[in-house]
Amino acid sequence: MSLVYVALALFCIGLYGTLTRRDIIAVLASVEVMLGGATVLLVGLSATSNLAGVSTPPGETSGVGLVILVLAAAEASVGLALMLAVARRLNTTRIDELDEVSG
Amino acid sequence: MSNVLLSNGWIAVVSPALFALAIGLFGTRTRTFVPWLSMFAPLTVLATGIAALSATAASEAAGYTGTYLTPPVGEGSLRWLLGATEGIRIGFAIDGLTALMLVVVGFVALMVMLFSIGYMADDPGLVRYYALLCLFTASMTLLVIADGLVGLFVGWELVGACSYLLIGFWFHKPSAAAAAIKAFLTTRVGDVGMLLGLAVLWQTTGALSYPDVFSAVPGLSTGTVTLIALLLFVGAAGKSAQFPLHIWLPDAMEGPTPVSALIHAATMVAAGVFLVARTWPVFEAAPNAQVVVLAIGAFTALAAATIALAQTDIKKVLAYSTISQLGFMFAALGAGAWVAAMFHLITHAAFKALLFLGSGSVIHGAETQDMREMGGLLKLMPITAATWLIGSAALAGIPPLAGFWSKDEVIHAVMSRSPLAGVALLAASLLTAFYITRATRLTFFGSYRGTHHPHEGGWVMWVPLVALAVPASLAGFAGHKIAETLGERGESLDFTTAALSIGVAFLGVAVGWIAYRDGVVSELDVEARFGRAWPVLRNAYGFDGLVSAVVVRPVYALSDWLYNLVDRKIFDGAAEGVGTLTRKIGTGMSRIQYGDTQWYATLLAAGFVVLAVLVAVDWAMIAQWLSTNLGVR
Amino acid sequence: MSISMIELVFWMIAAASLLGALTVVFTRDVTRMALGLGVFLLSVAGWFVYFSQTFLAAAQVFVYVGGVLVLVLFAIMLVHRSGAGRPALESRHTIDSIMVAVAVFVLVVSALQDVGSALTVTPLPGSPDAISAALLGPMLPHFEALGVLLLAALAAVIVISGGERS
Numbered sequence: 072m073s074l075v076y077v078a079l080a081l082f083c084i085g086l087y088g089t090l091t092r093r094d095i096i097a098v099l100a101s102v103e104v105m106l107g108g109a110t111v112l113l114v115g116l117s118a119t120s121n122l123a124g125v126s127t128p129p130g131e132t133s134g135v136g137l138v139i140l141v142l143a144a145a146e147a148s149v150g151l152a153l154m155l156a157v158a159r160r161l162n163t164t165r166i167d168e169l170d171e172v173s174g
Numbered sequence: 175m176s177n178v179l180l181s182n183g184w185i186a187v188v189s190p191a192l193f194a195l196a197i198g199l200f201g202t203r204t205r206t207f208v209p210w211l212s213m214f215a216p217l218t219v220l221a222t223g224i225a226a227l228s229a230t231a232a233s234e235a236a237g238y239t240g241t242y243l244t245p246p247v248g249e250g251s252l253r254w255l256l257g258a259t260e261g262i263r264i265g266f267a268i269d270g271l272t273a274l275m276l277v278v279v280g281f282v283a284l285m286v287m288l289f290s291i292g293y294m295a296d297d298p299g300l301v302r303y304y305a306l307l308c309l310f311t312a313s314m315t316l317l318v319i320a321d322g323l324v325g326l327f328v329g330w331e332l333v334g335a336c337s338y339l340l341i342g343f344w345f346h347k348p349s350a351a352a353a354a355i356k357a358f359l360t361t362r363v364g365d366v367g368m369l370l371g372l373a374v375l376w377q378t379t380g381a382l383s384y385p386d387v388f389s390a391v392p393g394l395s396t397g398t399v400t401l402i403a404l405l406l407f408v409g410a411a412g413k414s415a416q417f418p419l420h421i422w423l424p425d426a427m428e429g430p431t432p433v434s435a436l437i438h439a440a441t442m443v444a445a446g447v448f449l450v451a452r453t454w455p456v457f458e459a460a461p462n463a464q465v466v467v468l469a470i471g472a473f474t475a476l477a478a479a480t481i482a483l484a485q486t487d488i489k490k491v492l493a494y495s496t497i498s499q500l501g502f503m504f505a506a507l508g509a510g511a512w513v514a515a516m517f518h519l520i521t522h523a524a525f526k527a528l529l530f531l532g533s534g535s536v537i538h539g540a541e542t543q544d545m546r547e548m549g550g551l552l553k554l555m556p557i558t559a560a561t562w563l564i565g566s567a568a569l570a571g572i573p574p575l576a577g578f579w580s581k582d583e584v585i586h587a588v589m590s591r592s593p594l595a596g597v598a599l600l601a602a603s604l605l606t607a608f609y610i611t612r613a614t615r616l617t618f619f620g621s622y623r624g625t626h627h628p629h630e631g632g633w634v635m636w637v638p639l640v641a642l643a644v645p646a647s648l649a650g651f652a653g654h655k656i657a658e659t660l661g662e663r664g665e666s667l668d669f670t671t672a673a674l675s676i677g678v679a680f681l682g683v684a685v686g687w688i689a690y691r692d693g694v695v696s697e698l699d700v701e702a703r704f705g706r707a708w709p710v711l712r713n714a715y716g717f718d719g720l721v722s723a724v725v726v727r728p729v730y731a732l733s734d735w736l737y738n739l740v741d742r743k744i745f746d747g748a749a750e751g752v753g754t755l756t757r758k759i760g761t762g763m764s765r766i767q768y769g770d771t772q773w774y775a776t777l778l779a780a781g782f783v784v785l786a787v788l789v790a791v792d793w794a795m796i797a798q799w800l801s802t803n804l805g806v807r
Numbered sequence: 808m809s810i811s812m813i814e815l816v817f818w819m820i821a822a823a824s825l826l827g828a829l830t831v832v833f834t835r836d837v838t839r840m841a842l843g844l845g846v847f848l849l850s851v852a853g854w855f856v857y858f859s860q861t862f863l864a865a866a867q868v869f870v871y872v873g874g875v876l877v878l879v880l881f882a883i884m885l886v887h888r889s890g891a892g893r894p895a896l897e898s899r900h901t902i903d904s905i906m907v908a909v910a911v912f913v914l915v916v917s918a919l920q921d922v923g924s925a926l927t928v929t930p931l932p933g934s935p936d937a938i939s940a941a942l943l944g945p946m947l948p949h950f951e952a953l954g955v956l957l958l959a960a961l962a963a964v965i966v967i968s969g970g971e972r973s
Contacts, residue, residue: 075919077821081828081847082915083908088832090776090904093897096837096882098772100844103875104828107847111824111854118858118933129859130937134946136855136863137938140870141953145960147875151882152968158886166771167899776900776907783910790918 074115081108095154095164106143179225183266186222187316190215194308201301209291212304215311220280226273230659263383267321270659275318279441282527283311285638286436289531292635293432310336314441322383323372333442334361341429353425360422364412371405388455403456403463414446414500417474427489435530439496440523447503447519451512468508472595475501479605484711487543488533491613502584511587513662518584521576524645525568532562535635539628545616547624554628559618561639566614568646570607571679579650586671600678607682615690824850835896837883845876859932
């Protein structure tokens with residue numbers, strides 16, 4: 072049960088950072104924290120739980136982890152590239168200044 | 175051949191309609207052929223009519239007890255609007271009455287189409303004109319050939335539409351457009367009455383085809399039959415321009431003159447008479463309705479004849495004359511002499527179409543419709559003048575021309591029913607002789623007062639005149655034949671009435687001839703002599719003004735009020751209100767779209783929480799807890 | 808109250824990851840944030856070791872600590888290269904976001920009550936053999952899709968950060 076608390080705490084800390092940070096790079100870092108928390112929970116539960124008497128094959132636990140890892144890496148690189156493009160074109164990395172859709 | 179035409183009578187309707195469609199769609203490419211091609215349409219109708227006539231003559235009417243006048247020589251129908259009920263039968267039936275009408279429609283339409291080649295030669299709308307004429311032929315044929323009131327009504331409305339389109343043929347002229355609308359709206363009043371009559375018939379008898387209706391009529395109460403008859407008569411009065419729905423016909427003269435000859439003299443306006451004759455068993459069972467028909471017919475005949483006295487437009491004279499002559503027919507119908515009415519319808523179709531085409535020829539030659547700018551055309555346009563003289567003599571009732579015989583039958587029948595109405599018709603005959611003599615004198619005699627060079631049109635224009643002059647002079651002798659075709663015995667000439675009407679006719683002609691001697695009494699002198707009466711007559715007793723004050727202006731006022739209040743304020747207000755509201759909501763909602771991505775994310779997370787709570791919470795348990803502990807239901 | 812060795816390890820990793828996460832979220836210094844992220848990512852690798860997924864842990868270290876973290880540091884250097892000193896990282900909407908985050912935490916924890924009680928004591932180890940068997944066996948579609956995704960991400964990064972051609 073402690074695992075659930077810790078992993079969700081990580082997720083929610085990341086969520087808080089994502090919602091509050093003004094710098095895009097900090098937002099991206101916070102997203103990584105959310106993703107990490109979720110991955111920890113998933114891999115941890117997959118490795119240790121045997122809900123309804125069925126436990127996940129060990130290879131697949133790592134396999135799912137790898138899938139998430141790769142996804143997260145791709146997400147991070149695309150996100151950073153976007154940030155670079157924004158910083159170069161609009162000369163800012165502050166997310167609250169990116170409000171062109173404001174009505 | 176004739177059998178094929180009769181057993182497939184629908185061909186007479188479909189073929190002109192197809193011609194109309196084809197000409198309307200492809201006519202512009204073959205402009206020169208269009209008029210000649212169009213003539214196949216009335217030729218079909220004429221051929222069917224002639225075949226029917228000969229077949230009717232061959233089939234012995236004696237002993238026939240069916241519901242038609244004579245044994246139908248061609249019949250066919252199909253059911254329409256099938257559903258839970260048996261549907262409505264729509265089909266055709268050709269008996270003597272229909273055969274006569276087919277001949278009249280086909281012949282006059284053919285003559286008019288021929289005449290129009292000359293009259294409309296330079297008109298850019300020639301193709302549209304012929305397409306409409308074909309459509310009119312189809313509609314009129316449908317009207318007369320239908321075996322029930324449904325088909326008749328369809329044709330009835332179609333001829334009304336064609337009339338509207340042809341009166342407004344020169345729609346760029348505001349007066350023509352206005353006249354077209356006036357004609358359409360005025361006849362619409364009558365049509366509504368007729369539709370109500372059909373509704374009552376359907377309600378009470380459950381049938382609309384002639385045989386079913388006629389066999390059901392004896393079972394109806396007198397009041398119902400009178401109501402039906404009067405409602406049908408309202409429709410007939412609207413179409414046939416009887417008082418007080420006559421106001422559209424004079425204005426309808428804005429259309430091309432051949433159209434006036436075809437639609438507004440010979441065929442369509444006679445449809446009212448045809449309707450009453452066709453549904454005669456209904457009127458026969460409603461004596462009170464007959465009295466109304468007689469009164470309105472006689473009144474119209476007299477009043478319209480007085481108005482015709484003072485007109486200066488040659489077509490207006492003929493228009494009021496038509497109204498007056500239709501009044502004669504209705505008076506005959508009211509007196510129960512529907513055979514006489516049909517007889518007069520046929521002779522009138524011949525001589526009035528002749529007169530209208532004659533006036534068209536005059537207008538074409540003299541380039542004016544004002545008789546004050548004519549005169550002396552006898553020498554300049556001899557053929558037109560000769561045929562016009564035949565036509566006007568027939569109208570005046572000079573024996574042995576057609577008008578004399580039929581008018582004599584009419585007056586005799588009316589006189590025996592109601593002497594007062596008979597005297598009115600005699601007076602109308604006197605006036606008729608007078609005004610047509612006046613018109614003839616002003617147009618053809620004396621010296622030419624205009625500035626153009628009147629000339630005879632080509633052969634296409636005088637051939638129809640000559641062709642129409644033949645029945646205009648001889649149709650009177652066919653009275654017995656016509657009566658037999660209609661399944662009745664012909665009346666023999668009543669000598670008292672004949673003497674009276676001959677005397678009256680000659681008196682009218684003589685007075686007119688003397689009164690309008692060239693150079694002795696001019697139109698202006700007449701006006702001066704009659705003082706105020708003349709302008710009143712010229713303006714048709716100001717009836718248009720009365721209608722406009724009593725009907726048109728209140729309707730306009732009501733429309734304005736409805737437009738300003740209901741349409742602008744309520745409907746537009748509602749529509750615009752929806753728009754304004756949406757825009758305001760949009761403006762309001764756009765305020766929360768202020769581009770703060772993180773705020774959106776926050777709301778997203780909050781929304782997730784709210785949704786999860788909604789799903790996770792056991793509402794049923796809460797409700798139960800509330801109801802057990804707090805008594806909340 | 809005694810704490811077993813395995814529990815001690817658990818709580819040490821938990822402490823490290825929470826510390827790293829809190830640093831990322833709360834620090835006002837860009838470099839410290841990057842450092843905190845590094846600590847966090849390493850602790851995630853630690854979690855994987857704790858759950859016997861050693862290969863995954865190694866991959867985590869390679870990809871994240873060796874790849875993504877370096878990328879983040881590059882980005883920081885590229886973006887914040889100008890200006891006096893290191894810029895301060897600011898926060899906003901703090902109250903609202905704390906409320907939302909806590910609400911999410913409470914909700915998901917309460918939803919996962921049953922799951923937590925079904926944990927076994929010893930996790931099953933994920934050997935490279937088993938992983939490759941899984942990836943080329945039942946998870947082959949995922950594997951292939953990931954390849955396509957990586958290619959797309961590669962192309963996207965090149966296009967997006969390619970910069971304006973003068």
